[in-house]
Amino acid sequence: MEPRPPLPPFTLETAMQKVRMAEDAWNSRDPDRVIQVYTEDTVWRNRAEFPVGRTEVHQFLTRKWARELDYRLIKEIWAFLDNKIAVRFAYEWHDDAGNWYRSYGNENWMFNDAGLMMQRHASINDLPIKEADLKFFWPLGRRPDEHPGLTALGL
Template sequence: MEAKPPLPPFTLATAIQKVRMAEDAWNSRDPDRVIQVYTEDTIWRNRAEFPSGRQEVHAFLARKWVRELDYRLIKEIWAFLDNKIAVRFAYEWHDDAGQWYRSYGNENWMFNDAGLMMRRHASINDLPISEADRKFFWPLGRRPDDHPGLTDLGL
């Protein structure tokens, strides 16, 4: 099994690093890249969907990014302990009719000894916003290091 550092038990520095790596992967909007950090038998709860295993997660992500256009995500660490990390996040996207949304949520993650995520439990709420209310303006892909995070944006 390939290790995905940083490995548990996490320190504040390694937990922050793990959160940023997850944010970067999700901002790629590439299901092939994203699933590589999950165990083969990963179990998720995402809103009302419960994908399990890399294949189901891949299908879930592919559907997600067909529907959620111009997706930009910011994650921020909330807490950590041993092999667990809790994050809060917000992402902006629009549907094919041009309606913008900001989706807010929390995730609880649990990792194995190799640093692969075994469990991901997400609670998410979608808020319709006007295009003028958007706050995430970097080019698609990785959020620039100098772009404000959630706390700095007042989210």
Template sequence: MEPRPPLPPFTTETAAQKVRMAEDAWNTRDPDRVVKVYTDDTRWRNRAEFPVGRAEVHAFLVRKWARELDYRLIKELWAFADHRIAVRFVYEWHDDAGQWFRSHGNENWQFNALGYMEQRHASINDRPIHASERLFHWPLGPRPAEHPGLTALGL
């Protein structure tokens, strides 16, 4: 496997860069692209699901983005040390009935020496919102650089 910089041990700058790269990738909603940042034997906890390995993670992401429509995500660095990063995140999406949600969560990530994520532990809470309460209005895809982050939005 080729290295996926930035590599651990992380600094404030490289941890923030890794977080933004993850946010940008997830905002593509492309499971083929997203899964490439994880080790072949990656281990996850996402709500009540525990996928292991790239194939299970890929299947998870396909299901996720088939259900969570018009998904837009913002991640923010919370803490880091050595080969681990903690983030908080918020994303907005709607279901096939048109109900909008704002999902708030935290993730703990562990990376190998080549910069691939070995473990991802996520805790997420969904809050139904009205379409008029949405805060993430950029075109589908990565968040524009000038769009405020979570702290600036008061989230």
């Protein structure tokens, strides 16, 4: 595996960079791109699903983004230590019936020496919202640098 900088042990600067890179990849909604930062045998907990390995994670992400339409995500660092990063996040999306949601969560990540994520543990709650309550306003894809983050949005 080719290294995926920044590499552990993380500093505040490199941990923040890793978080933004993860946000950018997930906002692409491209499972092929996203799985490249995980080890071949990565272990996940995402709500009540427990995918193991890149193939299962790819299948999970494909199902996720087929169901969660117009997905826009913001991640924010919470804490870091050596090869671990904790983040909080929120994302907005709607289902195929037009019902909007804001999903809130926390993730704990653990990386190997090459900067690939070995473990991802996510806890997520969905809040039904009205379209008028959306806070994430940017074209699909990467969140522009000038768009407020979670703290600035009061989330």
